[in-house]
Amino acid sequence: MLSKMIKEKYYCGIDLGTQKIKAGILKVKDPTDMELIGAYEHKSHGFKDNAVSDLAEFSECIHHTIHELTKKTGIKFRHVQLGLGGAMIETREINTVIPLIDRGNKIITRRDIKKLNNDARLLGIKIDEEILHDLPQYYKVDDVNSALNPIGLYGRKLGVHSLMIIINGNRIRNITKAVHQAGYDVANVFFSSYATSKVVLQDTEKKGGCILIDIGSQYTSVLVFLDGILRFLEKINIGGSNFTRNIADQINLPFDLAEEIKKSYAVASGFDERKDEEILVKREDAYIPVKKGAIYQAISPVIEEFVERIRAAIVLSGLKDRINNGMTIVGGGSLLPGCIERIGQAMNMPVKLGQVNLPSRKNLNHTALFSSVVGLAQSGFKKTVRYSISSNGHSHWAKHFTNRVKDLYQEYF
Numbered sequence: 126m127l128s129k130m131i132k133e134k135y136y137c138g139i140d141l142g143t144q145k146i147k148a149g150i151l152k153v154k155d156p157t158d159m160e161l162i163g164a165y166e167h168k169s170h171g172f173k174d175n176a177v178s179d180l181a182e183f184s185e186c187i188h189h190t191i192h193e194l195t196k197k198t199g200i201k202f203r204h205v206q207l208g209l210g211g212a213m214i215e216t217r218e219i220n221t222v223i224p225l226i227d228r229g230n231k232i233i234t235r236r237d238i239k240k241l242n243n244d245a246r247l248l249g250i251k252i253d254e255e256i257l258h259d260l261p262q263y264y265k266v267d268d269v270n271s272a273l274n275p276i277g278l279y280g281r282k283l284g285v286h287s288l289m290i291i292i293n294g295n296r297i298r299n300i301t302k303a304v305h306q307a308g309y310d311v312a313n314v315f316f317s318s319y320a321t322s323k324v325v326l327q328d329t330e331k332k333g334g335c336i337l338i339d340i341g342s343q344y345t346s347v348l349v350f351l352d353g354i355l356r357f358l359e360k361i362n363i364g365g366s367n368f369t370r371n372i373a374d375q376i377n378l379p380f381d382l383a384e385e386i387k388k389s390y391a392v393a394s395g396f397d398e399r400k401d402e403e404i405l406v407k408r409e410d411a412y413i414p415v416k417k418g419a420i421y422q423a424i425s426p427v428i429e430e431f432v433e434r435i436r437a438a439i440v441l442s443g444l445k446d447r448i449n450n451g452m453t454i455v456g457g458g459s460l461l462p463g464c465i466e467r468i469g470q471a472m473n474m475p476v477k478l479g480q481v482n483l484p485s486r487k488n489l490n491h492t493a494l495f496s497s498v499v500g501l502a503q504s505g506f507k508k509t510v511r512y513s514i515s516s517n518g519h520s521h522w523a524k525h526f527t528n529r530v531k532d533l534y535q536e537y538f
């Protein structure tokens with residue numbers, strides 16, 4: 126049978142977060158037949174202030190994460206699909222224009238668009254930057270006509286407005302070096318939250334307008350989609366560790382203990398009923414009682430500020446009134462009970478926890494945590510096969526050839 130003959134392939138996504146390194150393996154037969162066969166998470170070491178601070182330690186950490194994943198799944202591989210968190214990236218919007226012809230008009234071809242986007246990439250970055258994602262927002266034909274797809278239109282000059290997601294060159298070089306030292310090769314690099322959006326958001330949601338919020342440990346990324354593309358990205362320097370830090374400071378506990386308490390007892394909204402309840406917390410050799418109300422009071426102001434910053438980001442996008450499909454929330458910080466409800470109330474929008482609609486061998490209960498590795502592995506797969514699979518059964522070169530002929534035809538006549 127044909128389907129049996131297609132060899133399944135494995136893709137490893139690895140998400141380098143500021144607090145956790147997460148890795149997962151996706152088994153892919155074809156774009157409609159994928160399975161998450163294992164995932165693993167490990168605390169990040171040797172990585173500080175959004176850059177590699179200790180190469181040996183960081184690379185050991187990557188090695189350990191992938192080694193454990195290999196042990197769990199029995200699958201070996203060499204290439205990884207790397208994802209980087211919001212803390213490590215920058216965005217830039219740029220406008221670029223090219224002339225199409227000296228005199229008269231011509232019909233705009235796929236090649237013109239390719240050249241324009243290539244120029245945009247060259248002009249849009251500084252000397253020591255790399256582009257992770259280049260997202261054309263709209264094209265302009267002869268300064269007036271805004272088009273999402275200008276192929277086939279008459280024009281004398283062609284412009285593009287692009288949103289670039291970029292990273293510092295040495296930062297990515299050092300991270301890649303750590304991956305090499307761990308014994309692996311980097312196949313592709315993506316912005317983690319963007320890769321996540323590919324598996325938690327439906328195309329119809331993105332078309333009608335929706336928001337993805339990735340709550341990490343030190344940063345939260347707000348991504349606004351409309352007409353099917355990423356239109357706006359804002360980073361907020363508040364995440365789950367800010368909640369923990371407040372608990373640690375106000376109840377006078379070490380950070381790690383405050384982290385445990387946060388995960389077991391903290392809530393972001395709907396608290397009142399249990400105000401006088403106490404929990405016993407082990408400190409050194411003694412148990413001390415802590416009121417649940419005190420935990421709530423410790424995180425409440427930072428939650429308030431956090432929600433306000435998200436609201437401000439969405440207003441800044443200028444697209445709030447065009448969001449018809451609500452908000453989806455991912456990242457470890459979203460697991461704080463009451464957090465997503467609180468954000469939904471503040472924005473007066475429907476809100477849900479991100480889900481990956483994918484069969485997984487083990488029931489991984491926190492898909493909000495592992496959606497990034499699935500998105501990374503899937504993005505890697507799509508990049509590899511973009512030109513080798515076509516939905517209508519034609520081989521890639523035949524399709525490419527037809528396009529080329531069309532381009533030539535339009536260029537000469």
Ligand SMILES: Nc1ncnc2c1ncn2[C@@H]1O[C@H](COP(=O)(O)OP(=O)(O)OP(=O)(O)O)[C@@H](O)[C@H]1O
Pocket residue numbers: 141142143144145146210211212340341342343344345364365366367369384387388456457458459460461462494
């Ligand atoms: N069950 C839980 N309840 C509350 N908070 C949680 C829970 N599980 C994880 N978190 C919080 O999620 C945060 C980590 O999220 P995540 O693993 O997405 O971050 P990261 O990817 O390492 O960071 P970043 O994306 O900022 O680089 C931590 O602050 C952690 O305390």
Ligand SMILES: [Mg+2]
Pocket residue numbers: 140141142143210211317341342456
């Ligand atoms: Mg993250």
